[in-house]
Amino acid sequence: MTSSQGLHLKTAILIVIMVSVAPLGDMFLGKGMKQIGPLPGWAPSQLFHFFFDAFTSSTVWTGIGLLIAFFVAYLLVLSWADYSYVLPASSISTLVVALLAYFVLHETVKPLRWAGVALICMGVFVVGHTQPRTTER
């Protein structure tokens, strides 16, 4: 494997991790917060119970853990790859979000949204064929 192929591969692996864990993290956090319900009022006891419920919810912690994993993967990939490469390439997360919406949450995904996802995939394919790193080490 050439060093360029190696760079493409490790960049792709990190971006796949980023775009898989971020939507899952959002989903778990959203689900956890919906289980807790809206903040009933601003009285100190109500605030205490709200945050106590949030921070003792395993669903909320799963979401937070996944979002931390996303951020770490994001930092690691930026240690070598261009920001102008990672930014558009990570937009492939819209595909993951649409697939999650369709298959896991059983939502209706409009054809216009699928068309947008297809355009994004084409864009990521084009960006993916450029050099991940163009600056000096």
Add this chain to the structure above:
Amino acid sequence: MFTSAFLYFLIVVPGTCGEMCMSRAMKIVGEVTDFRPHAIARVIFRVMTVPWFWIGITLMAAGFFSLLGMLSMAKVSFVFPATALSYAVGTLGGKLFLGERVTPQRWVGVLLVCLGVILVALGKG
């Protein structure tokens, strides 16, 4: 027109600048080649000693709260082009401030992503 431009500026610029600062901080730390948990933890502790990291965190937080504030005031249809715009602004920033070589091919890809993001937002609406 001026107000809209200013609101878009508030949503796009702080977040994008924050991410660029984060990229600069990680370039200072250097390419990560060891992916074992303790090595990754060392990298995280090291980047936390780089000032660009904290400037980045602050700007990213400012961008996030601008977006939240804007979503509470404006319609989602007003806000979503900002998400698309941030890809173009971020790529331009990478070229101008981080010295990255953005080839015409990469610009074409970014343009496709921007158009796709607008369609996705319209399809959700």
